[in-house]
Amino acid sequence: MRFVMVTGMSGGGKSTAMRLLEDMGYYCVDNLPIQLIDKFVELLSTPNTEITKVAIGVDVRTDQSFARVEKTLSCLRQNGMVFEVLFMDASDAVLVKRYKESRRMHPLCSAENPRIEDGIEKERKILQQVKKDADYVIDTSKLLTRELKEELDRIFVKNEEYSSLMINILSFGFKHGIPADADLVFDVRFLPNPFYIDELKYLTGNDRGVQDYVMSFPEAGIFLDKLTDLLRFLIPNYIKEGKYQLVVAIGCTGGKHRSVTLANELYRKLRNREAKYGVSLSHRDI
Template identity: 75%
Template sequence: MRFVIVTGMSGGGKSTAMRMLEDSGFFCVDNLPVPLIEKFMELLMMPNNEISKAALGLDVRADQSFGDAMKILNKMRQNGFVFEILFMDASDATLMKRYKESRRVHPLATPEDNRIESGIRREREILTAMKKQADYIIDTSKLLTRELKEEIDRIFVQNGEYNNLIVSIVSFGFKHGIPADADLVFDVRFLPNPFYIDELKYLTGLDKGVQDYVMSFPEAGQFLDRLEDMLHFLIPNYIKEGKYQLVVAIGCTGGKHRSVTLANELYGRMKDKGNYGLTLSHRDVK
């Protein structure tokens, strides 16, 4: 019997994760009243139960004590019930943006100010203990729905090892500014610029002609070799320190040719080679 508690920040992707687990064959129950959690878990433990995989969505509600839910889970664990905790998270800025776009009211926003920001702050405080106990933490700040599904499948379908780190490879153009959330920034303007080649000027690093031109220079391959080696050294240490999101930004002048090509190449080299999530985006290619 595999049992998963899906929880996390409101707006962090919990409902989406529950739908993906359901599509993967999990029996899913969401928003169960706290007093019924123990009974639900006991029913799953009964002999001859045909359900082999189940997920319970658990979130913070203004009318329920999350502390009581934590006590029940701790009691069940002490009684030998085995379960995993999936914690869905996102940056405060991302959560603010999602709430504003959906025009929803945060469940913990007080009637006095009705502010999303204060609701997010209160929720983080309440969920601190749960996050510390989580077996998996997925930060959805930069994840597309397709990428989130890949992470859910890797953990709960393929049963792969997971270390809570999402590595985001981003290409950008320096003339548009360095990405504000970048952890590591690499400048590839040392390579010849395809912009000055007439037949390549209006293409991008997504086109084979540009890719072939950029990668024809030995320095491009040497740069990727060294960068890949460094990331393979850094990533396990970031995981050890509990980092959840690593943004690797590769920049050229306009963010259309060299940076796009090298970001694609780096992604191809690193994909499926580690027990961490990996995403790719091109901020300025359009």
């Protein structure tokens, strides 16, 4: 039986992950009382059970100190139970935004202290060790549901070797400002600008005409090859360091033509490899 414990920050995507795992054939139980976890596992471990894949969701709603959850997991391991821990995370800014949009109160907030930021800070401290010990950490800050499904499919269906590094390739326009969360920033304004070609001006790097124009210059291909080589060197070292998210920002003047084209090409190159990391693509200013 494959047994997955799904946990993480409130608002980090645990409920979505549970729904996706259920679609993948996992028997999912969310918010099971701590006292029943070991009993539930014992029941599923009986011979001839038809259930072969199980996911249990636990978070601070289950136990706000999380100490009993950690103790239960430790006891399960000592008794020979093999299970994996999936930790769902997101940046503080994204978590605050999600809570404001849903108009829900953070589970660690109260009427006396309703500030979401304080609840998130407290929860991070509580879950610090769980995140450190987790088998998989998925940061959903920049992930679409479709992309999250692809990552879960890689781990829990295709059983591919996987690290918790998620690479987000981001196109942007310098005139709108450099993305605040960018780890690596590359400037492609050295390439000829399709904006000054009448038939390309109102198209974007997602259109074939713009792509063909930008990539027709040898410098574009050389830049792409060198950037890909650089990232292939850096990524294993970031994984070794324990980094969970890497934002690679590619910028041009307006963020619609050259940067979009090169971001798309880089995404295809990194996705074509049988990589141990996840890759997502977004265009901030298109």
